[in-house]
Amino acid sequence: METNERNGSSPAGQGASEGAKVRVENLDFWYGANHVLKDVSLDIRANEVTAFIGPSGCGKSTLLRCLNRMNELIPDTRLEGRVLIDGRDIYRNADPVMVRRRIGMVFQKPNPFPKTIFENVIWGARVNGYKGDEADLVETCLRKAALWEEVKDRLHAQAYGLSGGQQQRLCIARTLAVAPDVVLMDEPASALDPIATAKLEETILQLKERYTIIIVTHNMQQAGRISDRTAFFYMGELIEADATEQLFTRPSRKRTEDYITGRFG
Amino acid sequence: MADSQQISTGAKTGAHADLAVNMLHSPKERAVEYALGFCALVSVLTTLGIAAVLLVESLHFFAEVSIVEFLTETRWTPQFIDKHFGIWPLLSGTLLVTVIAALVALPIGLMSAIFIAEYAPERVRKVLKPGLELLAGIPTVVYGYFALTFVTPLLQTFVPGLNIYNALSAGIVVGVMIIPMVSSLSEDAIRAVPRSLAEGAYALGATRIEVVLRVMVPGAVSGIVASFILALSRAIGETMIVTLAAGAMPNLTANPAESVQTMTAFIVNVSLGDTPQGTVEFYSLFAVGLVLFLMTLSMNFLANLIIRRYRERY
Numbered sequence: 001m002e003t004n005e006r007n008g009s010s011p012a013g014q015g016a017s018e019g020a021k022v023r024v025e026n027l028d029f030w031y032g033a034n035h036v037l038k039d040v041s042l043d044i045r046a047n048e049v050t051a052f053i054g055p056s057g058c059g060k061s062t063l064l065r066c067l068n069r070m071n072e073l074i075p076d077t078r079l080e081g082r083v084l085i086d087g088r089d090i091y092r093n094a095d096p097v098m099v100r101r102r103i104g105m106v107f108q109k110p111n112p113f114p115k116t117i118f119e120n121v122i123w124g125a126r127v128n129g130y131k132g133d134e135a136d137l138v139e140t141c142l143r144k145a146a147l148w149e150e151v152k153d154r155l156h157a158q159a160y161g162l163s164g165g166q167q168q169r170l171c172i173a174r175t176l177a178v179a180p181d182v183v184l185m186d187e188p189a190s191a192l193d194p195i196a197t198a199k200l201e202e203t204i205l206q207l208k209e210r211y212t213i214i215i216v217t218h219n220m221q222q223a224g225r226i227s228d229r230t231a232f233f234y235m236g237e238l239i240e241a242d243a244t245e246q247l248f249t250r251p252s253r254k255r256t257e258d259y260i261t262g263r264f265g
Numbered sequence: 266m267a268d269s270q271q272i273s274t275g276a277k278t279g280a281h282a283d284l285a286v287n288m289l290h291s292p293k294e295r296a297v298e299y300a301l302g303f304c305a306l307v308s309v310l311t312t313l314g315i316a317a318v319l320l321v322e323s324l325h326f327f328a329e330v331s332i333v334e335f336l337t338e339t340r341w342t343p344q345f346i347d348k349h350f351g352i353w354p355l356l357s358g359t360l361l362v363t364v365i366a367a368l369v370a371l372p373i374g375l376m377s378a379i380f381i382a383e384y385a386p387e388r389v390r391k392v393l394k395p396g397l398e399l400l401a402g403i404p405t406v407v408y409g410y411f412a413l414t415f416v417t418p419l420l421q422t423f424v425p426g427l428n429i430y431n432a433l434s435a436g437i438v439v440g441v442m443i444i445p446m447v448s449s450l451s452e453d454a455i456r457a458v459p460r461s462l463a464e465g466a467y468a469l470g471a472t473r474i475e476v477v478l479r480v481m482v483p484g485a486v487s488g489i490v491a492s493f494i495l496a497l498s499r500a501i502g503e504t505m506i507v508t509l510a511a512g513a514m515p516n517l518t519a520n521p522a523e524s525v526q527t528m529t530a531f532i533v534n535v536s537l538g539d540t541p542q543g544t545v546e547f548y549s550l551f552a553v554g555l556v557l558f559l560m561t562l563s564m565n566f567l568a569n570l571i572i573r574r575y576r577e578r579y
């Protein structure tokens with residue numbers, strides 16, 4: 001696995017491989033005149049956890065939000081290049097609503113709706129015209145998010161009564177209810193304590209079987225624990241992307257090494 | 266809870282003498298505190314004073330006219346020889362105008378709030394919001410003449426039998442007048458809904474209208490209801506437009522094409538007229554004022570109730 005040709009990992013040599021779940025091709029992104037992503041090309045494989053790391057402000061969140069077209073909700077932004085999911089361009093001849101149904105997102109701060117736990121999970125499914133058994137779907141999604149045991153007796157209690165970690169797993173359940181293939185997570189554990197974080201990481205590892213996961217994290221140990229591949233960004237550029245173990249033990253670029261050994265950022 | 270209690274008992278026992286020096290009791294802090302308290306007191310006392318005057322003067326009225334007559338009689342004819350003092354014609358006039366105003370202002374106000382908050386591009390918003398708020402700056406007498414000399418003739422072209430003074434035209438124009446109040450306050454409420462909720466909904470594949478109707482508006486419902494009630498209180502208390510355009514004929518009717526007199530318009534007429542002080546007509550002014558006051562008071566009460574109920578849910 002680690003040694004196949006797809007790991008050729010110099011930034012220029014991100015050879016776009018066949019069968020990538022998500023492919024980013026020569027992506028540039030601007031907030032107004034601020035050029036924050038510079039010619040990023042990257043392949044994300046199916047059923048793997050890919051971690052984005054890099055110093056604050058390097059564009060990790062921006063890239064993540066480009067992958068499900070959340071950035072176009074911000075006025076005065078511009079994007080060039082292509083993003084493909086299963087070979088389909090998500091920016092041309094595509095409806096952002098349909099894109100977001102296939103590529104779900106979990107945010108840095110848990111943001112459940114001010115509704116009950118049940119209503120939170122079913123919300124996105126209802127909006128998307130789900131016609132099946134709601135109780136079934138809610139249970140399935142809460143189980144996948146490893147939250148079922150903790151909330152099964154109070155599904156109709158307010159979501160705001162949950163702890164931060166539980167709220168974050170509720171947000172994951174809510175995302176899964178829409179049946180995406182890819183789940184984006186932007187520092188999902190940054191508001192959580194170590195125990196809740198461990199629980200969340202466990203959940204992510206379980207989800208990998210069925211979903212493709214991309215996670216932004218500032219926590220190098222976390223990236224090491226849960227990700228199969230890691231991409232390192234610096235000032236809007238993708239410096240290096242490789243198998244996580246490889247990147248952390250034998251980074252091919254000096255900047256990556258400096259960052260992961262804590263010499264800057 | 267337990268922690269803060271411990272801390273406060275610690276301070277009381279003076280365990281840390283230097284920390285116990287209370288800056289809040291320095292003369293300067295105290296002067297500020299008294300000045301602020303005085304201002305708050307002035308506004309409370311003013312309100313209480315007005316209520317007291319209304320109540321006391323109304324007692325003179327109710328000494329001569331029984332409350333039963335006031336509440337059951339269907340004629341209001343203080344200036345006639347055959348005097349009747351039933352509040353219903355004035356009350357119905359006020360309610361009719363207010364209902365028409367609400368039908369105009371609440372939907373338009375709310376929809377423009379939604380448009381400005383969620384749909385309008387930045388450039389449009391920058392023009393639209395101050396533009397709408399400008400409506401609130403137009404003197405009501407201008408609205409009144411606008412109703413009488415423009416809206417009524419316009420309506421007469423397609424509403425047959427429309428009186429020159431009528432509730433419809435006055436109600437519509439009062440509605441226009443309170444649109445900015447509804448839209449501006451509702452828009453603030455919608456914008457105050459955390460952006461993260463809207464983003465969460467978008468990320469679940471919701472369309473814009475779904476985000477607006479299922480997340481933003483429910484999240485802002487207490488502010489929206491508050492804006493409705495404030496605007497309606499304003500409509501109930503509106504005087505100039507109804508005096509000019511709705512007429513001076515106390516009339517128990519639900520027909521918007523007819524001339525009606527509202528409570529406020531009656532108060533204006535009697536205040537401006539040569540009604541001698543001390544007569545029952547004169548005192549009727551205060552009784553009507555009291556009803557008006559009780560109405561707006563109960564509306565505010567209702568608003569608070571609704572807001573609190575929804576707060577629990579959202």
Ligand SMILES: Nc1ncnc2c1ncn2[C@@H]1O[C@H](COP(=O)(O)OP(=O)(O)OP(=O)(O)O)[C@@H](O)[C@H]1O
Nearest residue numbers: 031034036054055056057058059060061062063074
């Ligand atoms: N909504 C926005 N409008 C304008 N500029 C933005 C916006 N969001 C981010 N930026 C800018 O884009 C650059 C990249 O930001 P981004 O949030 O993608 O960084 P990040 O790598 O996620 O950082 P962090 O680790 O702190 O979350 C930053 O310089 C930031 O100031």
Ligand SMILES: [Mg+2]
Nearest residue numbers: 060061062186
């Ligand atoms: Mg970020």
